Amino acid sequence: MSLKPPIQNDGRRNTNLRVVYGACPHDCPDTCALETHVDEHGRAVSVRGRSNHPVTRGWLCAKVNRYLERVYHPERVLYPLRRSGPKGSGQFSRISWDEAIAEIAERWQQISAQHGAECILPYSYAGTLGLVQGGVTDSRFWNRLGACQLVRSICGYAAEEAVMLTVGGRLAPAPEDLIHSKLILIWGSNPASTAPHVMPFLREAQRNGTRIVVIDPIRTLTARSADQHIQPLPGTDAALALSMMHVMVTEGLHDAAWIEQHSVGWEQLRERIMQYPPERGATITGLARETIVDLARAYATTSPALLRISDGINRHTNGGQTVRTLVCLPAVVGQYGVRGGGLMYSTSDWLKWNKAAVGHSHEAACPPPTRSLNMNRLGAILTGEADPPIYSLYVYNANPAASTPNSSKVVEGLQREDLFTVVHELFETDTARYADIILPATSQLEQVDLHKPYGHLSLQYNTPAIEPLGEARSNWDVMRALSTAMGFEEPWLHQDAESVIQEVLAATAAQQPTLQGLTLERFQTEGSIPLAIPEHERVPFQDGVFRTPSKKVEFYSEQAIAKGYDPVPDWVPEVEARRDSSRLATRDELLPLLCPAAHHFISSTFGNQQTLISKERTPTLRIHAEDARVRGIRSGQLVRVSNERGWCHLVAEVSEDVRPGVLATTSVWWPKFSPDQRNVNWTTSDRLADFNGGSTFYTNLVSVQAVETDETATSAPNEALGVFVQQ
Ligand SMILES: Nc1nc2c(c(=O)[nH]1)N[C@H]1C(S)=C(S)[C@@H](COP(=O)(O)OP(=O)(O)OC[C@H]3O[C@@H](n4cnc5c(=O)[nH]c(N)nc54)[C@H](O)[C@@H]3O)O[C@H]1N2
Ligand SMILES: Nc1nc2c(c(=O)[nH]1)N[C@H]1C(S)=C(S)[C@@H](COP(=O)(O)OP(=O)(O)OC[C@H]3O[C@@H](n4cnc5c(=O)[nH]c(N)nc54)[C@H](O)[C@@H]3O)O[C@H]1N2
Ligand code: SF4
Numbered sequence: 001m002s003l004k005p006p007i008q009n010d011g012r013r014n015t016n017l018r019v020v021y022g023a024c025p026h027d028c029p030d031t032c033a034l035e036t037h038v039d040e041h042g043r044a045v046s047v048r049g050r051s052n053h054p055v056t057r058g059w060l061c062a063k064v065n066r067y068l069e070r071v072y073h074p075e076r077v078l079y080p081l082r083r084s085g086p087k088g089s090g091q092f093s094r095i096s097w098d099e100a101i102a103e104i105a106e107r108w109q110q111i112s113a114q115h116g117a118e119c120i121l122p123y124s125y126a127g128t129l130g131l132v133q134g135g136v137t138d139s140r141f142w143n144r145l146g147a148c149q150l151v152r153s154i155c156g157y158a159a160e161e162a163v164m165l166t167v168g169g170r171l172a173p174a175p176e177d178l179i180h181s182k183l184i185l186i187w188g189s190n191p192a193s194t195a196p197h198v199m200p201f202l203r204e205a206q207r208n209g210t211r212i213v214v215i216d217p218i219r220t221l222t223a224r225s226a227d228q229h230i231q232p233l234p235g236t237d238a239a240l241a242l243s244m245m246h247v248m249v250t251e252g253l254h255d256a257a258w259i260e261q262h263s264v265g266w267e268q269l270r271e272r273i274m275q276y277p278p279e280r281g282a283t284i285t286g287l288a289r290e291t292i293v294d295l296a297r298a299y300a301t302t303s304p305a306l307l308r309i310s311d312g313i314n315r316h317t318n319g320g321q322t323v324r325t326l327v328c329l330p331a332v333v334g335q336y337g338v339r340g341g342g343l344m345y346s347t348s349d350w351l352k353w354n355k356a357a358v359g360h361s362h363e364a365a366c367p368p369p370t371r372s373l374n375m376n377r378l379g380a381i382l383t384g385e386a387d388p389p390i391y392s393l394y395v396y397n398a399n400p401a402a403s404t405p406n407s408s409k410v411v412e413g414l415q416r417e418d419l420f421t422v423v424h425e426l427f428e429t430d431t432a433r434y435a436d437i438i439l440p441a442t443s444q445l446e447q448v449d450l451h452k453p454y455g456h457l458s459l460q461y462n463t464p465a466i467e468p469l470g471e472a473r474s475n476w477d478v479m480r481a482l483s484t485a486m487g488f489e490e491p492w493l494h495q496d497a498e499s500v501i502q503e504v505l506a507a508t509a510a511q512q513p514t515l516q517g518l519t520l521e522r523f524q525t526e527g528s529i530p531l532a533i534p535e536h537e538r539v540p541f542q543d544g545v546f547r548t549p550s551k552k553v554e555f556y557s558e559q560a561i562a563k564g565y566d567p568v569p570d571w572v573p574e575v576e577a578r579r580d581s582s583r584l585a586t587r588d589e590l591l592p593l594l595c596p597a598a599h600h601f602i603s604s605t606f607g608n609q610q611t612l613i614s615k616e617r618t619p620t621l622r623i624h625a626e627d628a629r630v631r632g633i634r635s636g637q638l639v640r641v642s643n644e645r646g647w648c649h650l651v652a653e654v655s656e657d658v659r660p661g662v663l664a665t666t667s668v669w670w671p672k673f674s675p676d677q678r679n680v681n682w683t684t685s686d687r688l689a690d691f692n693g694g695s696t697f698y699t700n701l702v703s704v705q706a707v708e709t710d711e712t713a714t715s716a717p718n719e720a721l722g723v724f725v726q727q
């Protein structure tokens with residue numbers, strides 16, 4: 001754990017500082033290896049990226065560089081609190097942990113006896129991606145209780161299913177392998193903001209002559225540094241991909257031999273492809289025919305050619321079929337199994353934790369599994385959709401009042417007098433404000449965990465660097481306390497975090513060779529260890545064997561039929577879309593609004609740190625000059641964005657970053673810092689995607705109106721939105 005003395009800001013070595021190895025816990029594919037420097041008083045004085053890690057390489061992103069501001073934030077919740085005023089009033093008084101745990105256990109025992117434990121809903125997502133404070137906390141106690149299960153569909157569920165149906169596993173190359181590519185299509189993905197450690201490898205590849213093409217309706221930070229930026233209309237990518245395939249097939253550029261040997265359903269896909277001549281693709285996507293033809297030719301004739309996608313592109317009503325279509329592209333040109341080629345989506349399936357060891361759902365003490373409810377529908381669930389109703393909500397690792405679609409419904413639900421809400425948090429988020437009880441949570445510097453990345457091939461162990469602040473407790477420690485209070489005596493509900501990790505490592509290593517030799521002891525000394533994957537096996541699907549039932553790429557999927565989907569990829573218009581995008585929208589016409597990730601936040605996490613808020617400036621609405629003109633909107637004006645679900649205020653930024661007819665903002669801003677206590681999720685839909693109950697944040701038509709007159713507008717958007725800054 002301790003190494004040579006770290007260098008201080010003034011360049012001298014401080015021999016009194018301890019170095020502790022850690023892992024970034026946030027929902028980011030980079031899963032950085034951290035080192036925290038702790039002074040003789042037990043206070044962390046710096047958090048840095050480890051220099052000898054193959055992906056972190058000594059630096060952290062703009063957000064986690066500021067991690068100590070988060071840890072020592074003056075507004076950290078440090079003690080358990082009980083509501084002392086009306087719901088949502090923000091009035092709380094301090095109670096002890098014993099009182100808090102006893103009250104929760106008592107209420108849950110009552111609810112279980114009267115209505116059944118399926119009326120208790122744990123709601124969580126990506127606050128931390130750790131094995132213990134995430135995965136194990138998400139399952140063990142709740143399985144034992146027989147609580148309502150949560151369908152964890154808010155992020156990439158449709159994409160995951162699309163990838164599984166087509167190639168059968170989420171195996172991506174490590175970022176280091178990007179330098180082997182000659183052409184990289186970054187399709188609906190913004191790594192410069194969302195996976196920043198990929199960027200140095202892209203730059204290196206570019207310096208060596210690799211061409212980088214970004215396909216995104218928004219001119220993102222990633223698009224700015226690409227060799228080419230292609231801006232299709234949102235939700236039309238499947239048509240673009242099918243038209244590219246049309247060009248390949250008609251020009252004989254597809255890899256017929258590879259397709260013959262490694263795929264099923266080519267005839268059916270080919271038939272579909274024939275319905276998408278590039279002229280049709282051009283009409284649907286709003287791109288020039290030549291752009292599609294050139295892209296198809298370049299992709300089919302360059303090797304290695306890599307396709308990078310992430311989850312952004314799947315958050316549409318047609319997101320599942322879109323991703324399924326894209327994932328077929330590398331197969332059509334025979335690029336799966338080629339070093340520097342193929343698909344870079346997620347590395348998640350290089351290692352799968354042993355499920356029984358994580359969740360213990362097979363134990364005799366666990367009642368049979370109860371109903372599952374889709375987290376995207378939280379607002380609806382709390383306001384009448386669930387039958388029987390949910391009577392208690394336990395929120396941790398999540399901020400649904402800010403980050404869930406159709407948030408006004410969530411807030412309406414949280415106001416129910418007969419809903420007993422517990423929120424385990426580091427901060428008084430918009431969600432915590434509605435709690436009956438708030439429990440203080442530890443930060444990553446205060447807890448033990450093990451992290452499996454989804455963007456590279458090393459595991460990171462997190463040793464606590466400092467003592468918990470105030471009375472903060474980790475997620476798992478709260479589960480253990482609740483187990484005791486509920487009278488659950490099974491040892492697997494009472495192990496400490498290290499024992500949990502040891503158990504899961506041992507059970508997983510027995511089945512998966514990639515974990516050979518990766519022991520708890522090694523993690524505790526080394527911090528970060530690469531998976532044991534031999535060099536020649538690091539190229540996904542190099543052996544030509546796919547993880548689908550047929551062991552081939554499935555252009556045609558029986559499994560899709562069983563799920564009620566079209567077995568062959570296709571483009572289906574989004575449920576909300578402009579019918580004719582070829583002409584300028586009139587003043588009252590609704591326009592699609594994209595609300596992807598902000599550079600300085602991770603979902604709503606970090607959205608209460610003043611330095612990061614200042615860098616992100618304000619919740620802006622990027623709008624093209626033509627759309628702004630017909631609406632009488634100028635940069636800096638406050639605008640009202642609305643639809644039948646709700647509205648919010650944003651600050652207009654007339655911009656060439658979007659094409660006419662497309663709007664963009666960034667997410668997720670804290671509602672409580674906005675003048676109306678809202679954010680863009682007051683307009684987003686809780687409709688589910690075509691695959692797997694996925695979210696559809698980016699299928700969102702809104703109307704836009706200026707709410708200020710020209711005289712009150714300022715020229716700088718950040719000035720107008722002084723109002724959005726934390727009070
Ligand atoms: N800084 C930062 N990093 C993050 C996060 C964050 O909030 N901030 N969030 C983390 C999480 S939870 C996730 S899931 C990942 C997400 O990582 P990404 O998928 O890279 O992020 P998004 O911003 O959701 O979407 C990526 C891009 O998809 C584009 N897009 C949306 N719809 C379409 C479409 O129809 N067609 C095309 N071609 N493009 C489209 C958006 O304009 C956006 O630029 O990032 C993680 N990292
Ligand atoms: N408009 C819009 N909305 C979106 C998205 C978008 O692109 N646009 N992206 C969506 C996506 S991809 C995702 S993944 C979701 C994410 O949605 P959420 O998972 O709800 O993520 P956050 O809003 O960041 O909330 C996470 C909370 O967990 C808390 N937390 C962190 N660590 C711990 C811990 O150890 N213990 C406990 N108890 N709490 C902890 C943090 O303080 C934070 O408040 O948001 C979605 N919402
Ligand atoms: S958020 Fe991502 S880039 Fe930033 S430190 Fe964490 S893992 Fe690294």
Ligand SMILES: [Mo]
Nearest residue numbers: 027155156311
């Ligand atoms: Mo996500």
